[in-house]
Structures are given as structure tokens and as C-alpha cells.
Amino acid sequence: MTAQQAPDFTQITRPRELSPELREQLVDCWARVINSGGAVIPPGLPLPPVDTGHTDPALGRLVGALDPRRTRILIATLGGALAGWLVLRRDPHPLVAHWGAVNHVMTHPDFRGRGIGRALMSRVRELARQEMGLEQLHIAVRSGLGLEEFYGRLGWHEIGRWPGSLRVAPDDDRDEILMYLAL
Template sequence: MALTFTLDPPVDRELRDGILALWADVTNAGGAVGFVAPVTPEEIRPQLVNHLVDMAKGRTRLLVGRDEEGAVAATAFLTYNPKRIMAHWIWLYTVMVHPRHQGKGYGRDLMAAAADVARELEGVEAIRLTCRGGIGVDNFYAACGYKEVGRVPGAIRVAPGDDRDDIIMLLPL
């Protein structure tokens, strides 16, 4: 069964806690979403609050995918570029699909839904994201139509002696 996507759902306790649980589960399963395992929802909370503040200020949009049980199963945050001369593209952050749903095509569905949202935003011509090298997620984004446009070697320190590239990818709309 496919996920049901909602743009800018009302943020209540259930949604907030669902996103925190998703983020922790994705990270603890090896996902590269800003943290290194092991992590708890409470450790993630400040970063989610930053996203929620940006949403309240109109700088960020939230795309949520729910599974057949109504649980938060996927997210992506679309953030407007604060620089006027770069307002023709947006950032895509915190792209996640719950580990229990991986391998079902939901990641591609999430990326397609994010692109559909971006196409409806006035003046937006492209989506830009960054991803952690060394885990193959750049291949996933390439399969979704993104092109690598830059790479900063060793920019992400996962652990002492374990530095990964920060890969910059772009999807023209």
C-alpha cells in the first residue's frame, strides 16, 4: 500500500512525536540525517524545533508521508533559500523513510512528492540537497533524477578518523 502524503499538516503532539521517533529510528538504523547512532528522540528535539520555527516563519514547508496505519513513515522539509539572488531553488532537508518501509519504493514516492510540491512553488526551478558520502545514498538520489554538482571531501566527521564527503546534488524542475 502506498503512503499518503500531506503538505504542511497541523503540527500537534502526535505529529511532533511521530517525527522524532522516525528520525531516531532512521538514524539508529544507519540513516544519514544529521546525527550518528545511537541517538534518542530527546537528542533530536532541538533540531526538530529549529525546523518547526522555520515553518512558523514561512521559510520551510513540511511534507509528511503516513502509512496505512496512519503512522508518520516519511518526511522531507522543503526550505526556501534566504538569499534573494538564489530564490529560484529550494533546499530539501531531513529526507527520511522509516526502516520498516524501506525497499517498498516509498523513498522514490517521497522524492516524487517533494518534486511535485516544489513545481507548484512560485519561481522555484530546482531542488538542492546534500548527502553524506560513503553510504550510497547519492546513488539513490541520482536514480531520482538528481545530479551531483559538488563535493566537499571529508566535510562530515562521523567519528574520529571517519570523515565522509558532503555531496551536493541538484534536481532541475
């Protein structure tokens, strides 16, 4: 990725900060990522194919939980277009308030192969440490997509697996891989 191609980043930390236009783009991106094989299917969403009627309520639940101290959406744009996004969460309970969880990491299919995922993960690392005071990040990824290798190249470490815990299709069970990053 060259300097001219570096994405711009925006954080959404409160529901009122999300414009209707950006919400529509996030909903569309989520449906397109799921339908292209992305591993970002939360509880309550069916397996592919999905449409924006499925992803809109799921995004509504995410947006409703936004709070600058606990949950935020990090958005990457390239040339003004939505290129990718993710969610960063922390639990306020004192036993675990020092770490955060990264969820719903996605690159818009039109922007794959341009370093957007790497840029998002680099930026979330910075904001987790500098703005939220976190000391570590956790992520769970689906096996069979090369995600553990991608995150491994970015410094994440596999700490365990739930064997065969994700059924993506009949006779296609995948491991859920648990990963950790010290900040």
C-alpha cells in the same frame, strides 16, 4: 510499489498545524533513522546513539521556522502510520529565491524498501514546482551510503563534493556530495 501501497502525503507549513501526536512520531522517527545509520544528523545533535530527548529540540527548531512561503515539512504515511518525511526550504533573497533545498530526507526504518523515499522525492519535486514556483532543487548527501546513486536514478546530478568533510566516527571521514535537480 503498487497503487494500493502508495503513501498519502501531508504538508505542514505552519507550527500550529503540527499535532502533538504527529510531533511525537516525527521525533521518534528521526531518532530511529539516526540510530539505524541514516545521514540526517543536523548541527547540535550528537553522533549515534541518540534518543527522542535529542531529536525533539531539533524538530522544535525546524517547526519554529515553518512558513508556507519558505519552509515546509512533507510527510508520507502508509496505512495511517508515519512512513517518512523531509523538509523543503527556500531562501527569500531575490538572488536565490528560484531554488530550494531538500533536507532531512528520511524513511522510517519499519518502512524501508517500500518505495517511500522515491515517493517522497517525486512528491517534493511536484510541490516545489507547482506550489512554491521553484525552478531547481539542491541537496547535500553523505558519501558511503549509496545516496548519490539513489538520487541519480531520480534525475539528480552531482555538482561537487566537499572531500572528507563529514567525520562520522574516528578514522571515518566521508565526502559531502552536492546535488542538483532542474524542475
